[in-house]
Amino acid sequence: MALLQRRSALVLAAAGEGICGFDCQGNVTFSNPVATKMLAWPLKSGQAQTIHDLFGRDQPNSEEYCPIHNIMAGKALFKASDKVFWRADGTHFPADFICTPIIDDGVVQGIVMVFSDISQRKLNEQKLNQALIEIKQLKNRLQAENTYLQEQINYNHQFTDILGQSDSLKTALHQVEQVAPTETTVLILGETGTGKELFARALHDLSHRNQRPLVKVNCAALPANLIESELFGHEKGSFTGATARRTGRFELAHEGTIFLDEIGEIPLELQAKLLRVLQEGEIERLGDSKTLKINVRVIAATHRDLKKMVAEGTFREDLYYRLSVFPLSIPALRERKKDISLLAHAFVTKYAQKMSKQVNHIPQTVMDNLLSYSWPGNVRELENVIERAVILSPEPFLQIHELQSPEQSGLDTEQTLLSLANMEKAHIIKVLESVQWKISGENAAAAILEMHPNTLRSRMNKLGIRRATTAF
Numbered sequence: 001m002a003l004l005q006r007r008s009a010l011v012l013a014a015a016g017e018g019i020c021g022f023d024c025q026g027n028v029t030f031s032n033p034v035a036t037k038m039l040a041w042p043l044k045s046g047q048a049q050t051i052h053d054l055f056g057r058d059q060p061n062s063e064e065y066c067p068i069h070n071i072m073a074g075k076a077l078f079k080a081s082d083k084v085f086w087r088a089d090g091t092h093f094p095a096d097f098i099c100t101p102i103i104d105d106g107v108v109q110g111i112v113m114v115f116s117d118i119s120q121r122k123l124n125e126q127k128l129n130q131a132l133i134e135i136k137q138l139k140n141r142l143q144a145e146n147t148y149l150q151e152q153i154n155y156n157h158q159f160t161d162i163l164g165q166s167d168s169l170k171t172a173l174h175q176v177e178q179v180a181p182t183e184t185t186v187l188i189l190g191e192t193g194t195g196k197e198l199f200a201r202a203l204h205d206l207s208h209r210n211q212r213p214l215v216k217v218n219c220a221a222l223p224a225n226l227i228e229s230e231l232f233g234h235e236k237g238s239f240t241g242a243t244a245r246r247t248g249r250f251e252l253a254h255e256g257t258i259f260l261d262e263i264g265e266i267p268l269e270l271q272a273k274l275l276r277v278l279q280e281g282e283i284e285r286l287g288d289s290k291t292l293k294i295n296v297r298v299i300a301a302t303h304r305d306l307k308k309m310v311a312e313g314t315f316r317e318d319l320y321y322r323l324s325v326f327p328l329s330i331p332a333l334r335e336r337k338k339d340i341s342l343l344a345h346a347f348v349t350k351y352a353q354k355m356s357k358q359v360n361h362i363p364q365t366v367m368d369n370l371l372s373y374s375w376p377g378n379v380r381e382l383e384n385v386i387e388r389a390v391i392l393s394p395e396p397f398l399q400i401h402e403l404q405s406p407e408q409s410g411l412d413t414e415q416t417l418l419s420l421a422n423m424e425k426a427h428i429i430k431v432l433e434s435v436q437w438k439i440s441g442e443n444a445a446a447a448i449l450e451m452h453p454n455t456l457r458s459r460m461n462k463l464g465i466r467r468a469t470t471a472f
């Protein structure tokens, strides 16, 4: 018997877990060395230490959590995880434990508790969780950046340089140099294809933010119900179809520049939110009440007449004033004839090279044609026309057959189908365009048409001839 006791004591001493015995009142009856060390017990014989000194102090309903109570109530096993165990010195540690009854002659005499300190495991779990959160955040950000960069790769960067010799273009470029290094919001105004995006890039490239991205949002290309989530982001499940969390463009542009193209298309209800971002630099993701501080420079662009939209009530006046701190007007191509020749040559070189064709000469008749056309699609249209012409032209001369504005085509090819009034209208427009819409004075339209300027004005009124309005 003595040998058995000695062996049992050796087993208890060798166990790697804490082992304690308790009687039915919860008094400690024995503890192995690991338990004594873990609990910093002075546990000397005769010292009454109960199970509640080590466990359950912080539990609201101690009966429910009391191992003695549970075992006495008939449970053959009582175990729990991540519970607070108190040391004799008042400190504590988290532990997992398992309790079983000590039965003698069919009667429960007490319980034995085996427990292990899980501090290190919890610490590792915490570290792992933190690392997982960081990885998730990083993943979200990388995904968002990747999507954006992918779009940027698809964008044709070849003409990042702004070409032009005309005074009006030089004035605009000078303004870019002045405003780019500031933090001022810029509103770029100009007809379609005049190079507004090119100017936005130039503003960003010349700014202190050029190491961070220029993030573009085309407000016209997005359905109204998606613009908000595109701009500000959303949490998973914030609306039907929001299957994953999405970083908004404003967040993506943090410390960089956001380019809001076609700002005139932004729905009225979203304009208030945009104003708040501009004023306070704060955003909230859809479905998340947390406010995020962002530091973004805003460049907006439109071909629309925002002032007119304000008057019509479709654009907020306060937002208009906030955006138009520094309006930058890009002139239409027809107003800078000087640039047509320069751009035409540059595009011929570009596309001839691209198509490995020796097209390198623009005959004077073709150039005259290019110069007299009104270019409603501006530089983009010119570029497209030249690209097609390079494909179709026999080397080395550029040939263009397609340049006919609606008015011109009316005169030149469909003459027989037009009424007299329409012919007159088309002719007046053609003459006006050839003189940049100058009505009176030497070599102006009235002189060419051999009319009094006032007569010309009244004919124009009657025929509904107006110069195409621009946004500025």
Ligand SMILES: Nc1ncnc2c1ncn2[C@@H]1O[C@H](COP(=O)(O)OP(=O)(O)OP(=O)(O)O)[C@@H](O)[C@H]1O
Pocket: 159, 160, 161, 162, 163, 164, 190, 191, 192, 193, 194, 195, 196, 197, 198, 199, 261, 303, 343, 379, 380, 383
């Ligand atoms: N001054 C310029 N020099 C060289 N290329 C130009 C110039 N202006 C415009 N382009 C070219 O014309 C095309 C249209 O330019 P961009 O997209 O910047 O115009 P946009 O005004 O932003 O057009 P939209 O209003 O349709 O968005 C682009 O391919 C651009 O590279």
